[in-house]
Amino acid sequence: MKLKLLTWDVKDTLLRLRLPVGQQYQAEAKNNGLRVDSATLESSFRQVYRNHCRLFPNYGSSQGMTSHRWWLDVVSQTFRLSGVRDEKILQPLAEKLYRDFSTAKYWEVLPGAREALKGCGDLGLKMAVISNFDRRLEDVLRQVDLDRHFDFVLTSESAGVSKPDLGIFHKALKMADVLPQCAAHIGDDYVNDYKAAREAGMFSLLLQPDTGHLREAVPPGHLIQSLDQLILRLHGLMK
Structure with a gap:
C-alpha cells in the first residue's frame, strides 16, 4: 500500500479533557455563587448527554437544531437534574461553558x-x-x-x-x-x-x-x- x-x-x-466534566461544571457554577456536587453533575451530565444523543443524534442536525442550541440544552438540563432551580442563571452559565469549551481552557x-x-x-x-x-x-x-x-x-x-x-x-x-x-x-x-x-x-x-x-x-x-x-x-x- x-x-x-x-x-x-x-x-x-x-x-x-483537563478535568472530568463534573469538576469543570462545578468550578464554573462556584464562580456564579452556586454550590453543586461535582459527582452529581458528572452523573447528571452523562444521563442528559446520552438521552440527547439518542433523541437528537449528531447535534440534532437532521431536526433543524444547531450544535449551539443542542449544547445549551444539555448543560442547562444537567444543572436542573443536579438540583439547580434558578432559571435566570442557567442560560448565561450554559453560554459561558459553551464558549470556554471552544478554547484551550478545558x-x-x-x-x-x-x-x-x-x-x-x-x-x-x-x-x-x-x-x-x-x-x-x-x-x-x-x-x-x-x-x-x-x-x-x-x-x-x-x-x-x-x-x-x-x-x-x-x-x-x-x-x-x-x-x-x-x-x-x-x-x-x-x-x-x-x-x-x-x-x-x-x-x-x-x-x-x-x-x-x-x-x-x-x-x-x-x-x-x-x-x-x-x-x-x-x-x-x-x-
Whole structure:
C-alpha cells in the first residue's frame, strides 16, 4: 500500500479533557455563587448527554437544531437534574461553558501527539481530522496549536453524519482526492474509528493504552499503545 492520507480522531486520541466534566461544571457554577456536587453533575451530565444523543443524534442536525442550541440544552438540563432551580442563571452559565469549551481552557494535548503529528508531516503524508465533534473543533485545534498539521477538519456536524456512518469517511476521502486503499485512520474507539474505517476500505490503527481491556480481536499490527509507536508502524505501511 502506498499511504498518502492519514486521518485522525481527536478526543482521547490527540486531545483530552483537563478535568472530568463534573469538576469543570462545578468550578464554573462556584464562580456564579452556586454550590453543586461535582459527582452529581458528572452523573447528571452523562444521563442528559446520552438521552440527547439518542433523541437528537449528531447535534440534532437532521431536526433543524444547531450544535449551539443542542449544547445549551444539555448543560442547562444537567444543572436542573443536579438540583439547580434558578432559571435566570442557567442560560448565561450554559453560554459561558459553551464558549470556554471552544478554547484551550478545558483541553490538553495528549503526550506524544505533537511529536507524532510532526513526524507524520515529515513523512510527506496528507493529514486530516474525522471527528464526531461540533463546529467548535477548528477553534479548539487552533487554540492548542494543532490546526497547522491538517489539510482539513471534517466534523460530524459539517458532514451531516457521524462515525461510524461510512459517509463521513467517504466524504473525507473525496475531499482529499485519495483512494481508500491509500488512506489510514487512527482513533481510540473500536467501532467508530477502527472498524468503521476498515469498512470504508481504509487501513486503520486503534490507539489503546490498555489492550487488556479489548473485547474484540484486533491484529497486533493494527494496535498501538501510545502515539510514539505510530511513526514506526506507518513506516511499515509505506514500504
